[in-house]
Amino acid sequence: MDGGATLALLGGGASPHRRRRPYCTRKGTKLVRKFDLVEPHIPSLRRYAMVLLRYDEERSDDLVQDCLVRAMSRWHLWRQPGNLRAWLFTILHNIYVNDVQKAAARPNVIELHEYLPGISVPPDQGDGLALREVVQAVQRLPEEQRQILLLVGLEGFSYEETAEIAGIPVGTVMSRLSRARRKLRGMLDDSGETNERKIT
Numbered sequence: 001m002d003g004g005a006t007l008a009l010l011g012g013g014a015s016p017h018r019r020r021r022p023y024c025t026r027k028g029t030k031l032v033r034k035f036d037l038v039e040p041h042i043p044s045l046r047r048y049a050m051v052l053l054r055y056d057e058e059r060s061d062d063l064v065q066d067c068l069v070r071a072m073s074r075w076h077l078w079r080q081p082g083n084l085r086a087w088l089f090t091i092l093h094n095i096y097v098n099d100v101q102k103a104a105a106r107p108n109v110i111e112l113h114e115y116l117p118g119i120s121v122p123p124d125q126g127d128g129l130a131l132r133e134v135v136q137a138v139q140r141l142p143e144e145q146r147q148i149l150l151l152v153g154l155e156g157f158s159y160e161e162t163a164e165i166a167g168i169p170v171g172t173v174m175s176r177l178s179r180a181r182r183k184l185r186g187m188l189d190d191s192g193e194t195n196e197r198k199i200t
Contacts, residue, residue, distance in 0.1 A: 034075055038068060041085050044155055045092055051150050052096055054139055063099075067092040083161065089151070090165045100143075137187040145180035152177055 045067060049060040070091050071078075078087050138146060151162045152173070159177075163170045 031072060034072055035068075037084060038071060038088065041088050042068075044085070045088060048089065048150055048155060049092060049096070051138070051154070052147070063092060063096060066095050070095065086157065086161045086165055089155070089157070090167075093147070093165050094167075133188060134184075137184050140187065141180055141183060145176045145183070148173055148176040149180040149184070153181075 042064065046060060046064050049063045049067075050057070053059045053063065067088060071088055074091075078084065138149070141149065147166060148162060151157045151165060152159070157165065159170050159173045163173045166173065
């Protein structure tokens, strides 16, 4: 997450693009033609999965892979020429929510990770510290607010598209987004005041 993504989460700016990982498929089949349509959306799917799963790369890749497999197996459910990107995000979102519910129901079987990696910047760089604070603040948001913030602020989905992905009314999307941005700004303001007191 860079400065552009930070602005997007807070209400403006453009979203970044992460390096794309290859997801293999066999050539010479109908599957590869479907994959050609899906492939351009993999970077944004992985970016969303990474933040949902607190930058756990292995679990994020598994989530994206599950999403792609389900999309391929249920291709007939895509209402062509509908919004393929939103449909893929809906699949990924539903898989994630189901996994979280299963984990909550069986806490002794599935461990919920709270992994937040360090950001590879020197500790004396102000921009790096600010970025770390933003990442940590986003991770502290309530789950429902964080999902909406990422879909609208980072991925650029409209309120209507986000409502369809999350399966909630548009009004609920707007309400959660407003609360998420307000809480995020509050946490960042508090963090800034704390840092100023440490400096003085």
